[in-house]
Amino acid sequence: MRNLLRWETALVFLLVVVALAGQVSTDGSFLSGGNLFYLGLDIAEIALIALPLTLVIVAGEIDLSVASVLGLSSALIGWLWNAGWSLETILPAVIVAGALCGAVNGLLVTRLGLPSLAVTIGTLALYRGLALVVLGDTAVADFPASYTSFGTTPIPGTDIPYPIALAAVLAVLFGIALHASSFGRAVFAIGANEEGARFSGIRVKRVKLTLFVLAGAVAAIAGIVYTFRFSSARADNGVGLELAVVAAVLLGGVSIFGGKGTLFGVLAGVLLLGGLRNLLILQDTSTEVLTIVTGLLLLVSVLAPSITRRVGTLRKAAP
Amino acid sequence: MDRPPVVALDEVSKSFGAVRALSGVSLRLLPGEAHALLGENGAGKSTLIKTLAGVHRPDAGRVLVDGEAVRFSGPADALAAGIAIIYQEPTLFGDLSVAENVFMGRQPLGLGRRIDVAAMHARTSELFARLGVRLDPARPARGLSIADQQLVEIAKALSFAARVIVMDEPTAALSAHEVQRLFGVVQALRDQDAAVLFVSHRLGEVFELCQRATVLRDGEFVWSGGLEDETPDSVVRRMVGRELSQLFPKQDTTAGEVLLSVRRLTREGVFTDVSFDVRAGEIVALSGLVGAGRSEVARAVFGIDRPDAGSVEVRGKKLRHGSPTAAMAAGIGFVPEDRRQQGLVMDASIERNTALASLGRLSTFGLLRGKSERALAEDWAVKLRLRFARLGDPVGVLSGGNQQKVVLAKWLARNPSVLIVDEPTRGIDVGTKAEVHRLLSELAGQGVAVLMISSELPEVLGMADRVLVMHEGRLVEELARHETTEERVALAAAGQVAS
């Protein structure tokens, strides 16, 4: 526990360092309202998906299909829009579809007892494949500006993008669910010791199913955000995003083995990755550096706790 | 017995962080002897064994093999020195065949250093024959009963003609018959001049098998010597360092209404047609050999496993099958067999573990009330005399006995009307054991119906108002308190019931 807290402190410290370095090196444009608006837009989908995924990983499972659900929901939006549905019907329908995708993952994991890693690698291909089947390789772009502007303009009078406001609201909800509710306590217990949780009367299967459904639904919401932000419904939207989200969650100090992690850490992780990325792009750093930095941060995030632990025990053992 | 020791520890110390697990402990294992290692939980037995096994390196002191100081850099070195360890929890490879488990890393080789599978199977069969066991060498280890797993471990130790064999609670999972077999094997090993280090909480077995013993307490060496002049009482005194009051203090209570009623419960291939009642104020023991289906019945009653047929009723109301939630709502509490895996979340705090079964009661609209949670944990920590530093500490740092108290607290916090306890004192030191027994007795006195599963006959005899005996998945005998003798229970458990 103490190690985790230390890791989150380190994250906040890193965030401050990045912010200050960015501010100095870009002559103040890094923390300007305009840039923060773009930064917010860039991390919106990752931030959204990271919320339920944190819970899933804390419960000792993983969902790699989230980006494909995002793509499928985007494809569905385009397909239904072309079919003449109204957006007011499409959006709830798409969220339900996302929840269904999550439910399929969850049922395969809980009912058949399959490992979620394998299941969601399978549905990663399946859902992306379905997206391609639905929309093919075409793009649907003729959405009304009243909707797409949610993704391109800030909330009037502020520099806050709408998707970030949505993510913030959901973050509070998920934070409460994970850290202050009996549901969250069950999630931690399942991740730390599933059998023990079951023997304590926790409905392990139901909790896990709920988590996968949430992951699917939120991934679909992220798909809506993505579609309107780029006013482009395509089957290949968000390809590969799952790795970025997993990277952010792990960087946030969530244990890949489950049972440990905080939502605050994850949000800090998302911000750190997004901020660093934004800063590097502002600095015209070449893309390969971005790729390498992402990878290194991920390595550091898993190596750091084990190193601090080792140093800690050494220090304790010294006297 | 003047021969030099095969293996000896000389003033060995070992610390983990601030915790001193062993300080200046010595041990001499002579060829041809069976030597008991005794001590309460947390006395340092496991650390000592792991030092012999090469898992831990001592901070100070020496490990001597044939009188020469050695440094084990890992388990492989210890194995090479002829030290075999049979751990309390079997350490088999479920995906591999039984024969490969026996010969892992030492498989007989044929042409081109390739493994000779036929030879390996043949040699495994030979070993099993020596143990009097019929197991297929080619079958995978997954699915073996705990007793069979233990036997594979023993065969493994035999397979490389070890000069020192360490057995950590080898009899915990074995039937009386198998225990006798094992003792025969130990005798045979002694005849071949091997040394056997025997760790057990069952003092009867210790006195039957061993010639000498070493006692540890709180990581320190207490005593070592021949057992011929000792009695179980004198050894226990050395272990706990104080006199013990009566071990099994069940008070007499009058049984009330039937609280738990199990009818014709069946789970295919596991247990068949099990029916019994437990009344308020009663402690009913479910006895039998390990693998007879006792724990499985308890799991099915609590809803962990779904029975194929039959019913479970609490206060006359039928329970939904396969739902721990329903069982809990009806007032059943369940202290499971395996504390570490099933009873507790080891990384979580004492407080959280205590509250884990009461989350619903501790929250409003799904939101937890932190104060109530803390108050609950504090309350039960006091009631059960839990020894701890902070309620926020992970439960994993507690001793086994204190961990068991946390499990009990978790269930008692729900005020259960039916409490199922599966091996409630397994691997617990003698002092805590007495506390647990007193607690169960008090609960019964308060009108709780207690169903107790135990492999220790003295415990069964001391605690139970009635004893149900299972054999191969069936309930074969029911004995009232006055009828119960060690012999009748043992006979019934072996399947020999006087009709």
Add this chain to the structure above:
Amino acid sequence: MTATATAPSRRTAARRLTTRVGRVRELGIVVALALVVIPTAIVNPRFVQPQSLRDLALNASIVALLAVGQTLVVITRNVDLSVGSVLGLSAFLTAQHFADHPGTPLLAGIGFGVATGFACGLLNGLLVALGNVPSLVVTLGTLYVFRGVDYALAQGRQVNASNLPDALLDLGGSRVLGVPVLVLVTVAVIVVAAVYLRSYRSGRELYAIGSNPEAATLAGIPVARRTLTTFVLSGLIAGLAGALWVARYGTVDAAAGTGLELQVVAAVVVGGVAIFGGSGTVAGAALGALLLGTITSCLVVLQIPAFWQQAISGALLLSAITVDRLLALRLAKALRTTEGTSHA
């Protein structure tokens, strides 16, 4: 229960079932392959002509190679997600090496690629074995790092067939007795790995590690060293695959092999290797790769829109793990009823 009386027959039944499950699993893939190939061949007989069969084997061979390395890793309850990036890095460096040093002997150049893979694998292995960090995360990290290094070294350049020696390009197309050399190399690697896993102590130890890591430590198995070895082997094979990629495609830039890791993991899982270690064979994994590749080719030949391909391979992967699970449950039940047979 009359366990004692019926035990022997049940026991052998369980044993037979166990030994069979492995074979059944591989047989299942072969059946699936037949189910895919035969209808396609009926629709289009050219699908089973020599050239076409060669193409099928060639298409699968690089993924099959990577699947062999991945199997070694997965058996020990780890995973190597960086194989696609290692392949890309090795492919580019090999091609660049050949282009910069036109006189390089063929084997030396391929050795260069293999050495690249070796270095990457070593890094992965050291991080996993010594850093005590979950391999999923480590290799996810190095997936980014290796690809980034690849981009950084390539600087947008591309190595074209005209810069590569004919000997290398011929390797991608030439045949021995009608079988393409690439396929022969793949088969050789599969055979070596299969024999190693089946009949050598250290190979069996990999299964032991995946089956029960703690027990493996206690049994004196050098877990860290073996884990390191599997990652090195996986990297090495990915390096070789990178060199062969150059031979096959002739045109290489820094993006070669992007996203290949998912195909490889899918092949391994479809091939019956348990994702949590302890069981599976390289032959199964290679067959899995062949099946997935063949399905893609069949869709092309049957002129089914390519959009279906991904959905189908996803569904296939899911059904593979489901079948595995059901088989395992059946096996567990069979073993359960043979319990309690230890007393003679």
Add this chain to the structure above:
Amino acid sequence: MKTRSLLALVMTGAVALTACGGGTTKDSAAQETGGATNAAKADPNAPLKEGLKITFLPKQVNNPYFTVAQKGAESAGTAVKGEVKATGPSDAAASSQVTYINTAAQQRQDALVISANDANAVAPALKTARSQGLKVVTFDSDAAPDARDVFINQATSDEIAAGQVKLISEAVGGSGEIAILSATPNATNQNAWIEVMKTELAKPEYSGLKLVETAYGNDDDQTSFQKTQGLLQAHPDLKGIISPTTVGVAAAARYLSSSEYKGKVQLTGLGTPNQMRKFVQDGTVKSFALWDPSKLGYLATYTAAALASGQITGAEGEKYQAGDLGEYTIGAKGEVVLGPPTVFTKDNIDQFDF
């Protein structure tokens, strides 16, 4: 129950946030086409400003084709005494350019030269950037017309398509089945060319040629390989393949050269000389075409400089000097055409290095 209510809360929250008022359908949605209004007036004689800051944003960095184009852009930058910096995503996903467009706006660049991954996905960001004063020039692959000032077309679709059909007709001897191996099915330029090829093939002089299939290799080596094999198996009498994409044509050439179809099945397409040199020399490919990507980059960058200097506004009919390339005229819909593609054969291929 708690979990369910939580779920419900999340869902309704999301729905409430998106649902606003009456039904918005495809039909009801008013198509508001902004249309580039060129308020400013062009001054053909305005001097090129010095020190212009121009961002060059390819579909994907590390793509060899764009690396060549980037060199042209950089030499144009030197020619106009401006500062050209190349940046961009490492993947060609529809949306990954948006960040870079936003960044260019943040950095107060003068102009943006971009090859759009997705015509629509980049449009909102481009519009925002233009509203902040950036001049936007698209090249190679256009964005939505109202989101950019000028589009530099490598060659007109007619020129490219007609050229490709002519090359394959010559290669196969005027008759036989042919197929097309394209990039992705939604690649705008590919589809435009394929359409023109179809009308071209309908002409009497190509009556002997029969287009049997269009396959999509997704600009990926492996997929292009498999699609080529598939075409050959599905159509036993196939005589020729047109692959109007650099990745596809190289992959197809490599496959043919190492298979028994070498010399029997003809191949042409759009490819770079360096990629194709080997296959032209070994006879797999007789001829193929391409414009010079570096000239494309040069022209696009020069045009951006002209826009930023006020020489042109992007209106039809405006003329301007593009350095070494001479004079260009802006055509309909703000398009500028680089010129006819070069045809490469065994005889001339060694004169080119890109």
